Amino acid sequence: MKKVKADPKGVLTGSHYLDGDYAIAEGGLAAGCRFFAGYPITPSTETAERFAERIPSVGGVFIQMEDELASITALIGAAWGGKKSMTVTSGPGFSLMMENIGLACMMETPLVIANVQRGGPSTGLPTLTGQQDMMQAKWGSHGDYEIIALSPDSPQECFDLTIEAFNLSEIYRVPVFVMTDECVGHMHEKVVIPPAEEIEVVERKWYEGPKDKYLPYKLDKDGIPFMVKAGDGYRFHTTGLTHDERGYPVINAECQAETIPRLSDKITDNADKIIMLEEDQIDNAEIVVISYGITSRVSIRAVQLARKAGMKIGTLRLKTVWPFPEKRIKQLAKKIKAFVVPEINYGQVVLEVERCAAGKAGTYHVPHMGGWVHDPNDILNVIKEAAK
Amino acid sequence: MVYFGNIKPIKGKVHIEKNRCKGCAFCVEYCPKDVLEMSEEFNVKGYHPPFVKDEDACVYCQLCESICPEFAIFVTIKEEEEEGEKGESRP
């Protein structure tokens, strides 16, 4: 992995008052993203707008495509053309991207997709918040694969995690999702953008060996193949079909058995390196509140009230939702009484918690159908119930 | 009458990669000089490839080469022993 300092052209160093959507665009530019293809959709459009405004003076391309299918596919093309690329979308647009997210996984293409979640299904609540796409981020495209999904809870983290998303996507050659939501996307807060020399960005894993020896899917020691870009004379081929290390289609069970586990294992085997968690007062806790995104900020109030009432509450915030921190949750399940999982959906990440708890600790869900955040008292009530 | 000098028509030599052929007969049909004909023999895939029936008639027009959907046939310029003519170039 080659880390370099960020290209100062894209870094808007200083202290800013930005919303989450803008911060995502700034994070992308700071990370070296020079190609953005997108399609307008509430509540994510501001990221595209910001990019369109900023990119001409940074040096790169913004293009508003005809739909989200085109946007995501153009990103894959641009990535193979040598650029770091990203897009942003929300619910319906995310659904449209699914097929080609699979293509990105299959071709092992680094790119970043931010999803500013809104209430669904279908058109649902275009202007109001939700966290209902969490499972879709992991399972949305057909077939078996793994992706990485991060969940920022503030505009500052929108900036920071978008850079992290680019770095992870380059290390693992996989699409990385920034799964924020309407509340964080439209929340204005202070965002501090450090000087370029303090921002570390990961360079693409460029192949440097002899041209005639290049095989697009020959694995390096770390299980991740080297990449080249179109136009450099490698005359390589890649396909969405199951392929061998030459990138040639091989349509049989043997090649499938070799390819598919690899696509997942390169993420799951490195889960410890990828996963970022934020824990608080977890050591002596009886109840652990697991949350992510905007819900983690609402939970703070409920946890404060519970602690005031003398309860031993720990919190675990998932900055990385996928790969799921199962190791940590399995550990905790042995020690604590119950997990409480508030999220703005009818039960998604809680299912993973329940699976990891495996009956050793209780799992309580605090659902919210979207459109607004939880009332902290609703979370508090479930904490109380869990403590009984 | 214009005098063109002592022009000799270029002669071609047809090369057929029999086992790549799928027997569509495009080359046989469109050869303007009827150089080719479908054979009765089978190739490894079970198709009837063409064979060169009349090589002397070939004028190196390369139409068979351009039309073959299997990249299975091509033409080179036939070397004349006495002139030692070589190369792919074509006037």
Added chain:
Amino acid sequence: MTKEDRLEAKNPSEKFLRMDRIPHIWCPGCGIGTVVTSFNEALKKSKIDLDDVVVVSGIGCTGRVAGYVKLDSFHSTHGRAIPFATGLKLANPNLNVVVFSGDGDIFGIGGNHFIHAARRNMDITVICVNNFNYAMTGGQVAATTPIGANASTAPYGNFEFSFSLPYLAEAAGATYVARWTALHLRRVTKSIQEALAKPGFSLIEVITPCVTLYARRNRLGDGLNLLKYYYDKSVIEHGADTRTLDISYQGKLVVGKFIDKEKPTFLHAMNEHMTKILGDKFVKYGE
């Protein structure tokens, strides 16, 4: 040693193909291979650096072309070859990007991308092999199937109006539009050459026999019959009004070069416009 051995002659097409993947999957009598040879010939004649040429295909029979050409080549998803190509072109404007795919892929599932890329005048060359049906999946009715023709999902004949590809391309803003049949070998080559050299969005439609499905279902004989039939039915009318180019079942096929005009490409327009508006603040892209 025979004279033939001494020549060590190789099929000139081999230089342009991934020979480790030949024979290809196309049926006996299919014309796609012929169009690929015409494309190879165009590459040779254009004398462009092959390292700069990229082929993007979608899904379908013609979608397999990307897997056989010895260039940087991408076999993308169904209908999405054009946006994939758009990304490649914009990421690296030095590339000469060619989309090589079928009628179902480009004009059925991917029709929206086609019109928008043409509207933007994205500098790519689209070679569309039109065989009037969805062949890879078994001969279903397509956006190009003429009225009256039979298809597996139109077992009583097609009654839907079909697209006229050159008309659509011109209306959407393409700067180069030509149509040939696969048997117009050298004209296809010439059109591809012209399109590769053209800064702007180009479409070359090549009407190609689908022997296993379209010909069989419509009792049109074998590949050879169909190749010949299309050719015999074709009338060359360069510059013909694209409104007159509808294809009817068993009717005449107007072929030729219909559009060849100049217009700023997407990147050219972007650079020009931004420079005008932003002046020194603008970082010129790809020039």
